[in-house]
Amino acid sequence: MEIENKSEKPRKKTGRPLSFDREVALQRAMLVFWRYGYEAASLQELTSAMGITPPSLYAAFGDKEKLFLEAVERYSTENCDALLCLFNQAPRARDAIERLLQSAAVDFTCPSHPPGCLMNTAATNCSASAEHVQHAMIERRDHVENMIRTRVETGVNNGELPPDTDVSGLANFYWTVIQGMSTQARDHADRDKLLAIAAMAMRAWPAPK
Template identity: 55%
Template sequence: MEMTQDKPRKKAGRPLSFDREAALERAMMVFWRYGYEATSLNDLTAAMGITPPSLYTAFGDKERLFLEAVQYYLAKKPCFFESIVAEPLTAKESIRSYLEVIAISQTDPNQPPGCMVVTSATNCTAASSHVQEVLADYRGQMEAGIKKRLDRGVAEGEMAADTDTASLASFFVTVIHGMSTQARDNAGREKLLAIGAQAMRAWPDPL
């Protein structure tokens, strides 16, 4: 599934005196853990090990840094569906595998819990509406990717021709969002795997 958002552009200027990718990854972790609005410039510069002028030179303002951090997250984490779709699995196996990957990723003890795209810009003020819109678009792309795989399952005869793939995709995305919330509330990996397994019981009856 192709991402359609443009990547923020880095300003031209003197060569950077720090590892830009390492600083971006640290910023991602802060935004992921605390959310967009709750993260301050001081939080970011302390985590990234840079000064505010260096942050602005390398990344622009806070919003552009956040959006680039989200792009970095999407490139590194299994939030979307491409890798699962590429595997030689049936539609049902693809969805089951995806839910398992989500459960494992969102409870990784080496990173903040949950999904950054789901949790990092909730309950924001109107000033952050653009950030919310971008993340909503990414979530919409995830749902569209799942629906596309379900549609393929119908076309290949794995599922009944009258399967409501739009509603089924929405259901699985809702489950994924709920798993992220559960992870943020310290639910363990076994619980999230059980949620995913329970969700698969909603799979339509075979032909």
């Protein structure tokens, strides 16, 4: 008689494999949030764009909030990586900021995605129930401003800027310009207008002493 080996652990049941490309679905969801914002993006609009059913969305991403945060994390990571690369390639702090503004003007008006910046538009006006989402977006925006501040500070340390430069104030100024450019793009400003704003903003760059 065969004796049952009770020491063997039961095998875990594996979930059903996804019947869709998760990365493609996430990219499409990101575009919906980008266009409509977190709260205005309906479940129907999301699932329709993603090409999946609501149960599939919940199974793959958890819920709408988790889907949004994952989409924002993807967007934020890609943009911060690109920003870091841009800063590393720029020979001077002034070049870095100027290229940042010019790059923003091009990206905010790119026809392949909604206008403006996802981090500046997707969760600016949310109800109290979405406070967690709003805080997450603020943290990501602060991270970008900190990257700008660090690059300006490097310029001061390298003697490219006066030693008494208000590093935080200068970083905040250029980050505010970028946020304004995003709003302008949402209001259908074209690339030339944004590039002109970028050029005007660079006139505020402190002259070396």
